[in-house]
Amino acid sequence: MPAPPNAHRWLLPVLVVVVSLMVGGGLLARELYRLPDQQPDAILALPTSTARPPDQQPGPGTVELTPDAAAHPQHDAISQLLQTYFDSINNRDYDQWKTTVTRARIQAKSRAEWLKDYQSVKDGSILVYRIDTITAQDLRVLVGFTSVQDAASAPAELPGAACVQWKLSLPVTIEQGHWRVDSVAGYTTPEVARC
Structure with a gap:
């Protein structure tokens, strides 16, 4: 039917x-x-609350990224930039440092002054917390690291400190087609604490 x-x-x-x-x-x-997108090129780390013993400071000199920082599209370029930046400080290589910073920073710091400022500095435990896009040409990178130096060379914020934990927002900008660390002075107040 x-x-x-x-x-x-x-x-x-x-x-x-x-x-x-x-x-x-x-x-x-x-x-x-x-499955979440993998970030195979980035070294991922989470902030740690355990302090290193004094004889293990400042920790490894490898730049690591939190998952939040590794999710930024420019994480590879920024990680490589900061690795070269910190390597140049740890190796006292002014010419290498000049490849990582803006012309304004180079003009503000002569070789002799730079070598004097960093003569005993060793940086490590470097962790990029965030990378924020300000414009297509400008980023802000929240980074923490530990610095050891002669007590006489301690930062003005912590006189006599031989080991300092830093957290600051680095301005990074494109200059001549490459990412460069720009001047920090006047832009942000770093957080500093004795180790």
Whole structure:
């Protein structure tokens, strides 16, 4: 016996609703169960609350990133920039340091002055917490690190401190097509604490 004419009229709308729900559910399930994007080039770390013993300060000189910092699209470039920046300080290599900073910073710090400022400094336990985009040409990088130096060379904020934990926001800008660390003075007040 043939179906009544009204039954065919409801079949198409019901079929459309059922198919739509199935497609929507499938897309939702795919998003919920999708594996997170991997960041194989970044060294991921989480902030640690355990202090290193004095004889193990300042810690390793490798730049590490929190998962938040590693999620930024420029994390590779910034990680490499900061690695070279800190390596130049630890190796007392002024020429290498000049490749990581803006012209304004180079002009503000002569080789002799730079070598004097960093003559006993060793930086380590370097962790990039965040990378924030300000404009297409400017970033702010929240970084923490530990610095050891002769007590006589301690920062003005902590006179006599041979080991200092720093946290500061570094302005990073594009200059001549490359990311460079810009001048910090006047822009931000670093957090400093004795180790």
